[in-house]
Amino acid sequence: SQExxxxxxxxxxxxxxxxxxxxxxxxxxxxxxxxxxxxxxDADVRLDAAEFEAACRACTVHGxxxxxxxxxxxxxxxxxxxxxxxxFLAHFDCASPEFDLWAEGVRxxxxxxxxxxxxxxxxxxxxxxxxxxxxxxxERQLVLEPWREEAYRGQMEILARQGDRAAALAVYARxxxxxxxxxxxPPAPETEALYRRIEAAGAGRPHHLPxxxxxxxxxxxxxxxxxxxxxxxxxRLLTLVGPGGIGKTRLALEAAWRAVDxxxxxxxxxxxxxxxxxxxxxxxxxxxxADALDLTFSGSEEPEAQLLAYLRRRALLLVLDNFxxxxxxxxxxxxxxxxxxxxxxxxxxxxxxxxLAEEWVYEVRGLALPPADLDAAGLTVEALRAYSAAGLFLDxxxxxxxxxxxxxxxxxxAAVARICRLLEGMPLALELAAAWVHMLPxxxxxxxxxxxxxxxxxxxxxxxxxxxxxxxxxxxxxxxLGEDDQEALARLTIFPAGFDRAAAHxxxxxxxxxxxxxxxxxxxxxxxxxxxxLHDLVRxxxxxxxxxxxxxxxxxxxxxxxxxxxxGLEADLFGAGQRRALELVQGDIENVRAAWLWSVxxxxxxxxxxALRSLYQFYYIRCWTDEATxxxxxxxxxxxxxxxxxxxxxxxxxxxxxLGHLLVQLGNAHYSASRLGQAEHYLLRGLxxxxxxxxxxxxxxYCRQELGLTYYAQGDYARAQTFLAGxxxxxxxxxxxHHEAHIGMGLxxxxxxxxxxxxxxxxxxxxxxxxxALGYQWGMAHAQRWVGLVAWQAGDLxxxxxxxxxxRDLCQAxxxxxxxxxxxxxxxxxxxxxxxMGACRALxxxxxxxxxxxxxxxxxxxxxxxxxCLLRAEGQIxxxxxxxxxxxQGAQTAQTTQLVLEILLxxxxxxxxxxxxxxxxxxxxxxxxxxxxxxxxxxxxxxxxAPVSPTAPALDEVVGRLLTxxxxxxx
Numbered sequence: 001s002q003e004x005x006x007x008x009x010x011x012x013x014x015x016x017x018x019x020x021x022x023x024x025x026x027x028x029x030x031x032x033x034x035x036x037x038x039x040x041x042d043a044d045v046r047l048d049a050a051e052f053e054a055a056c057r058a059c060t061v062h063g064x065x066x067x068x069x070x071x072x073x074x075x076x077x078x079x080x081x082x083x084x085x086x087x088f089l090a091h092f093d094c095a096s097p098e099f100d101l102w103a104e105g106v107r108x109x110x111x112x113x114x115x116x117x118x119x120x121x122x123x124x125x126x127x128x129x130x131x132x133x134x135x136x137x138x139e140r141q142l143v144l145e146p147w148r149e150e151a152y153r154g155q156m157e158i159l160a161r162q163g164d165r166a167a168a169l170a171v172y173a174r175x176x177x178x179x180x181x182x183x184x185x186p187p188a189p190e191t192e193a194l195y196r197r198i199e200a201a202g203a204g205r206p207h208h209l210p211x212x213x214x215x216x217x218x219x220x221x222x223x224x225x226x227x228x229x230x231x232x233x234x235x236r237l238l239t240l241v242g243p244g245g246i247g248k249t250r251l252a253l254e255a256a257w258r259a260v261d262x263x264x265x266x267x268x269x270x271x272x273x274x275x276x277x278x279x280x281x282x283x284x285x286x287x288x289x290a291d292a293l294d295l296t297f298s299g300s301e302e303p304e305a306q307l308l309a310y311l312r313r314r315a316l317l318l319v320l321d322n323f324x325x326x327x328x329x330x331x332x333x334x335x336x337x338x339x340x341x342x343x344x345x346x347x348x349x350x351x352x353x354x355x356l357a358e359e360w361v362y363e364v365r366g367l368a369l370p371p372a373d374l375d376a377a378g379l380t381v382e383a384l385r386a387y388s389a390a391g392l393f394l395d396x397x398x399x400x401x402x403x404x405x406x407x408x409x410x411x412x413x414a415a416v417a418r419i420c421r422l423l424e425g426m427p428l429a430l431e432l433a434a435a436w437v438h439m440l441p442x443x444x445x446x447x448x449x450x451x452x453x454x455x456x457x458x459x460x461x462x463x464x465x466x467x468x469x470x471x472x473x474x475x476x477x478x479x480x481l482g483e484d485d486q487e488a489l490a491r492l493t494i495f496p497a498g499f500d501r502a503a504a505h506x507x508x509x510x511x512x513x514x515x516x517x518x519x520x521x522x523x524x525x526x527x528x529x530x531x532x533x534l535h536d537l538v539r540x541x542x543x544x545x546x547x548x549x550x551x552x553x554x555x556x557x558x559x560x561x562x563x564x565x566x567x568g569l570e571a572d573l574f575g576a577g578q579r580r581a582l583e584l585v586q587g588d589i590e591n592v593r594a595a596w597l598w599s600v601x602x603x604x605x606x607x608x609x610x611a612l613r614s615l616y617q618f619y620y621i622r623c624w625t626d627e628a629t630x631x632x633x634x635x636x637x638x639x640x641x642x643x644x645x646x647x648x649x650x651x652x653x654x655x656x657x658x659l660g661h662l663l664v665q666l667g668n669a670h671y672s673a674s675r676l677g678q679a680e681h682y683l684l685r686g687l688x689x690x691x692x693x694x695x696x697x698x699x700x701x702y703c704r705q706e707l708g709l710t711y712y713a714q715g716d717y718a719r720a721q722t723f724l725a726g727x728x729x730x731x732x733x734x735x736x737x738h739h740e741a742h743i744g745m746g747l748x749x750x751x752x753x754x755x756x757x758x759x760x761x762x763x764x765x766x767x768x769x770x771x772x773a774l775g776y777q778w779g780m781a782h783a784q785r786w787v788g789l790v791a792w793q794a795g796d797l798x799x800x801x802x803x804x805x806x807x808r809d810l811c812q813a814x815x816x817x818x819x820x821x822x823x824x825x826x827x828x829x830x831x832x833x834x835x836x837m838g839a840c841r842a843l844x845x846x847x848x849x850x851x852x853x854x855x856x857x858x859x860x861x862x863x864x865x866x867x868x869c870l871l872r873a874e875g876q877i878x879x880x881x882x883x884x885x886x887x888x889q890g891a892q893t894a895q896t897t898q899l900v901l902e903i904l905l906x907x908x909x910x911x912x913x914x915x916x917x918x919x920x921x922x923x924x925x926x927x928x929x930x931x932x933x934x935x936x937x938x939x940x941x942x943x944x945x946a947p948v949s950p951t952a953p954a955l956d957e958v959v960g961r962l963l964t965x966x967x968x969x970x971x
Contacts, residue, residue, distance in 0.1 A: 216250065676714050687707070
């Protein structure tokens, strides 16, 4: 009975108090009152649950939000974790439902705290590089909750960053098995995406590193120190500092290759080398990084923002070479990457420090030298190789003179040691000196270098000793060259970066024999077959030999050559050879920039006109919109000044023709960046010149085409149709098959917006046939996509799916990630219309991952719209609304009114389904009445609207209210 139970409890409590002498201490250990028993909070006892909660609270008590970088926070969390050895009262049962309910609540709260503590510890230890402790903290989470996917993902990331790909994949397999058994569900999309990234990485690390043609000699201690430093999570920016020619680049590259080959460091997303010697401005730093990472910019978002978003979730090492000329302007981008991308590390070579708070500096010195008191009589080649400076000299000497093996104790061997000391172990100076051993005994070479050094010490006292050493060996090399080789080397300094054989011959009159001779003397370096470069210091010294009269003539020759070279690539850039042509322009982009800037600065309008179309096509395909706008605006200012100057002296026709063409390209640059108002402004200005000069007849076709597309994007379909229809006969008249195809596709898209499906299909199929005849795969892919969308609108779902799949495959083949993601998104929407939810989710997940990687806001808005429709179909009303609002935000940022209206319609239909008619009705009225709404969207809005609709509100008002009210967007 209850009475006997209570009596037993009283007796038990009495025995307990006697056993612990409860009444003899103050305060008592246990407080016993009517209907309650508890441990006294001030008693001299340790209570593990209380100590655990106190340790969890300690981080907020010490004055800051807990931080994984704070040693005190980490210590408090570790103390808390050590106290948690299992669930609260895990095996205690008193057969009381009320007690069990209370205990379960406390048990769950303490378990949540424990999981949070262990999660903090995993992040903290990972940040410190203590991977074993981080893995242990994650494993303890899985003991508490075997289905906890965040812990599995944490283990996968740590193991993959350590290079243990097999163990990371084994964790995924374990996760998948546990989830199937415990909850009967597959892993979440985030887990699947991480698994695919690790699996796709393969056994080797991704990398973009130049292959070295020569051996790496010495510096094993320095190499180990550099690798240890870049692997330390606290040293995310390591700068190798030293004078030019000291071997910074070679050391950085060797460290990068070791990180790749030996799986050293947490760089599971790869190791990438970026040469900055030819990058003349920090404005081009983002594009240089993107090129090395094989990242293609897309959409209208700033390239720097796309780069930061791409790097945010990656773990990689960026090796930036020759950063000294970009220090002041370039460190801002460094700071932003370090702040937003915690997995990115930098290894930088520079002649000066970057002076960032996060920077760690490693000074690179000369190679190890043979001592002056070395016993020359007993010296051998093997003994001399123990000093890395001598080892490098001997290796390089053997390359030009394979039989170079000085006998033991010989004067030649002693002279090698002397040369190393004279040149202070500078690798570049040693390599230049070694190139002469097939023509000059080492004893004579050492005497000549000593004389040069004495002369430089007397005449250039302000030069650092190492610089004098390098100058001495260069002066010697220069004096030994024949006149033809001297002239060739000096002329080659006009190239800001690398160059090929054809450019060397045409610009610098350096024929193949001269190039071969300079390569043999280590003055010109071979990059790849047929491509060469000068070391920066060699370029600097040799440029001093170039006369002031010759330099502008060479710059003219350089600019004229590359203008013609770009013009020669035009057909390929717009045709079947596009991919190879893009690679060629990319490879010579520093020469192209220098040629363009020289042409603009010296009013070379003919060369600007020659290069314009090809250069802009390169920028357009690469989505380098900012650089395109900058280059074109610079040229516009010069051309306007030239027009004014030439009008005063006579005719400005030639300049106005170039200006008209440039304005049209500038309008397209603004269109590509979704700056539609500016696009219209420049295109209309360009059209006035096109109408004036017959020489711009073909450019007029392009101008009218772009104006038509601009008006389409603005939702002015009537004007879009007028301009496109007017451009089509002009394209045919001038035989511009490429533009004829583009215009036809544009007309098809406009007809689709107007609801004329037959006319749309006719135009699009004709455009597709023209693209196929041209072999232009980009056009074929996008025409196929629109053919599929028209078939979908017309209700022919099998034809729609077939066309969209062809579009996806073509985009995949040519590397058009944006096009591929659009086709996947369309296929997902098509699957939803067939109520195939599984296929829809899988396709949209693929598209979303690509949109996330490329940071394409417009594409993400389209995917979010379809994901919202999927969630609506599954009855997840709140989640669907959040997706729609996020989609509207992105579409509004991209200034695409059509897409905003499409998403507003889907949101209105969601509210209708949720019986929120009052909120849905104004949106339906707005979409039904808005002139920018395409026919299919407007029709659906009218069908869904009530017979008597409210007055349509203003679009900006509706969007502003939605974005302001949404917590998703506010955050």
